[in-house]
Amino acid sequence: MEESSSSSELKRPQFGTRNLSDPQNVFQHNAWDNVLWDEKQVEAAEAKLKLNSSSFMDEEVALKYEKEASQFWDTFYSTHENKFFKDRHWLFTELPELCSEHIESSSATDATKASAPCQLAGLRILEVGCGTGSTVFPLLEANTLKKSFVFCCDFAPKAVELVKSNPEYDPARCHGFVCDISEDNVKFPFPENSLDVILVIFVLSAISPEKFSSTIVQLSRQLKPGGRIFFRDYGRYDMAELRFKPGKCISEHFFVRGDGTRVYFFSQDELRKLFEGAGLVEEQNVIDRRLLVNRGKQLTMYRVWIQCKYRKPT
Ligand SMILES: C[S@@+](CC[C@H](N)C(=O)[O-])C[C@H]1O[C@@H](n2cnc3c(N)ncnc32)[C@H](O)[C@@H]1O
Numbered sequence: 001m002e003e004s005s006s007s008s009e010l011k012r013p014q015f016g017t018r019n020l021s022d023p024q025n026v027f028q029h030n031a032w033d034n035v036l037w038d039e040k041q042v043e044a045a046e047a048k049l050k051l052n053s054s055s056f057m058d059e060e061v062a063l064k065y066e067k068e069a070s071q072f073w074d075t076f077y078s079t080h081e082n083k084f085f086k087d088r089h090w091l092f093t094e095l096p097e098l099c100s101e102h103i104e105s106s107s108a109t110d111a112t113k114a115s116a117p118c119q120l121a122g123l124r125i126l127e128v129g130c131g132t133g134s135t136v137f138p139l140l141e142a143n144t145l146k147k148s149f150v151f152c153c154d155f156a157p158k159a160v161e162l163v164k165s166n167p168e169y170d171p172a173r174c175h176g177f178v179c180d181i182s183e184d185n186v187k188f189p190f191p192e193n194s195l196d197v198i199l200v201i202f203v204l205s206a207i208s209p210e211k212f213s214s215t216i217v218q219l220s221r222q223l224k225p226g227g228r229i230f231f232r233d234y235g236r237y238d239m240a241e242l243r244f245k246p247g248k249c250i251s252e253h254f255f256v257r258g259d260g261t262r263v264y265f266f267s268q269d270e271l272r273k274l275f276e277g278a279g280l281v282e283e284q285n286v287i288d289r290r291l292l293v294n295r296g297k298q299l300t301m302y303r304v305w306i307q308c309k310y311r312k313p314t
Pocket residue numbers: 073074086128129130131132134135153154155156159179180181182183201202203206207
């Protein structure tokens with residue numbers, strides 16, 4: 001497994017502090033943070049990966065998943081609607097930049113700031129691949145001063161429809177639109193160089209690896225100088241990657257699920273190359289390794305996520 005670089009170690013995010021020091025205690029809690037993988041575990045993961053990725057699926061079949069990607073996601077949302085609403089309690093702790101207290105140096109003490117709810121600073125934010133709004137609605141809720149504006153898009157029309165039909169959707173503070181961010185020359189409803197923050201949360205993994213670079217370059221163009229991309233997505237050897245059965249692998253670390261949606265598992269190094277290749281400067285690139293426990297069934301699940309922040313130079 002790759003390790004975080006020493007510079008990113010200095011900028012550890014607040015992933016949690018429940019560390020498992022004695023493996024015998026594993027079933028005492030539902031989750032453990034900052035889990036260390038030993039050599040044996042890495043070897044076991046590599047063996048599983050060898051098994052499910054030893055041959056790639058037929059190119060023609062893979063092409064169908066590429067061409068119909070938005071339809072597969074659209075069907076996903078037509079079936080599940082917003083039942084997959086994810087808990088985004090970590091958003092404001094991991095991204096204090098979104099909060100006005102962080103930007104406006106007020107006279108409040110640190111303790112007051114820590115206990116105050118985040119108020120969205122006057123920012124222009126874009127969330128790409130917004131799904132049904134797991135992130136958009138916490139952002140709008142925090143936008144009490146009404147100074148910020150949240151753009152959000154998804155290439156699945158049903159997802160955008162669900163966002164817009166949510167009672168919390170307020171067109172004065174938010175604009176949802178259908179758009180495929182992996183296409184060249186997307187016509188965004190805002191000028192280039194105008195955004196403070198772009199959120200790319202569990203969406204790049206759904207795009208073909210050949211399109212990663214052009215997608216990130218296109219998104220970077222939309223940022224103001226000094227603006228940031230915040231990225232969170234699946235990391236290599238995540239439980240979901242190791243669970244795929246043979247026959248589901250499109251290309252290295254890229255798989256198709258039973259419902260036709262696709263998922264890629266990233267390494268820190270390739271993300272660094274990707275974002276720096278788009279002219280952005282690294283502020284954070286860290287791995288979040290977590291052990292989730294089903295105490296009833298005595299099951300352990302090793303999750304691996306990567307979180308990054310990259311800034312457009314001024
Ligand atoms: C795993 S879901 C994540 C949804 C949301 N970001 C979240 O974290 O809850 C991936 C989302 O990305 C969207 N998506 C995938 N490829 C896309 C593309 N090329 N352009 C825009 N949206 C895309 C899908 O429709 C889906 O809503």
